[in-house]
Amino acid sequence: xxxxxxxxxxxxxxxxxxxxxxxxxxxxxxxxxxxxxxxxxxxxxxxxxxxxxxxxxxxxxxxxxxxxxxxxxxxxxxxxxxxxxxxxxxxxxxxxxxxxxxxxxxxxxxxxxxxxxxxxxxxxxxxxxxxxxxxxxxxxxxxxxxxxxxxxxxxxxxxxxxxxxxxxxxxxxxxxxxxxxxxxx
Numbered sequence: 001x002x003x004x005x006x007x008x009x010x011x012x013x014x015x016x017x018x019x020x021x022x023x024x025x026x027x028x029x030x031x032x033x034x035x036x037x038x039x040x041x042x043x044x045x046x047x048x049x050x051x052x053x054x055x056x057x058x059x060x061x062x063x064x065x066x067x068x069x070x071x072x073x074x075x076x077x078x079x080x081x082x083x084x085x086x087x088x089x090x091x092x093x094x095x096x097x098x099x100x101x102x103x104x105x106x107x108x109x110x111x112x113x114x115x116x117x118x119x120x121x122x123x124x125x126x127x128x129x130x131x132x133x134x135x136x137x138x139x140x141x142x143x144x145x146x147x148x149x150x151x152x153x154x155x156x157x158x159x160x161x162x163x164x165x166x167x168x169x170x171x172x173x174x175x176x177x178x179x180x181x182x183x184x185x
Contacts, residue, residue, distance in 0.1 A: 001114070002048055003162045004057070004106060005039040007176060008126070009155045013038045016087075019128055019148065027140055029132045037162060037173060040069070040089050040124050042102050046112025048161065050174065053109045057159055057177055060105060065181025066157040067094055073150045075125065076138070083133050085141055087150050089124035099124075 008016060016038035023029050070090040077084040089095070100119040107113065115121060129141055161174040 001044055001046060001164055002174075003039075003041045003045075004043040004048075004102065005037075005041045005160050005162055006156045006158055007160055007173075008038040008040075009157070012152060012154050015152075016126060016128070019145070023129060023141060023144060026144055027137055029129055029137065029141070037160075037171065038126060039160070039162070040126050041117060042099050042122075042159075043106045043110070043117050044114040045106070045110035047110060048106075049109045050161070053106075053161065054175060054177075056105055056109060057161070057175075059183070060102065061159050061177040061179050062183040063181065064098060064159075064179045066155060066179050067098075069095060069124070069154045069156055071126065071150050071152040071154065074128070074142070074145050075123075076142075077123075082131065083135070083138050084127060085129040085133055085138075085145070086125035086127050087152070089126060091122070091124055095124060096122075 007013065070092070072088045072090050075086050075088045077086070096119065099117075099122055103117075103119050116123070128145065133141055157179050158176050159179060160176040162171045163174040164171045
């Protein structure tokens with residue numbers, strides 16, 4: 001899978017990495033390290049035509065000034081094989097509009113789109129644990145996370161492509177584009 005995301009700012013990036021390290025140290029969970037870039041996603045697909053995608057995202061980023069997201073605690077996705085634990089990102093009108101504007105642009109340059117990211121279904125979030133979070137260790141994960149203050153104000157100044165080369169390898173950062181808001185096309 002590949003994803004169109006915003007990477008977190010340096011402070012929150014480090015905070016999430018520290019949480020990941022703490023969960024690994026306390027419980028041995030490492031599933032999150034397949035995507036080792038603290039972020040939230042707008043769109044996920046099996047394939048993107050990168051040659052068409054990058055200039056499209058550059059134009060989009062030039063039309064969006066940096067903004068801020070707010071987080072409001074932790075949540076759990078329970079569908080699928082294993083629970084996914086995440087930091088809840090408040091879905092503001094501004095954030096919803098950005099996702100809604102991205103969706104039709106990305107549909108034409110992607111295949112195998114994950115519908116959970118469709119503007120009507122999208123739950124913006126920052127993943128803290130997946131893959132090896134199980135029903136058996138979930139209570140321990142939550143017990144550790146209950147001591148963390150997740151009321152964050154996170155500046156967002158980029159849009160990026162995370163790319164997975166396959167064969168159970170770690171995701172890679174394909175490119176990161178600054179949000180500038182310089183053009184209003």
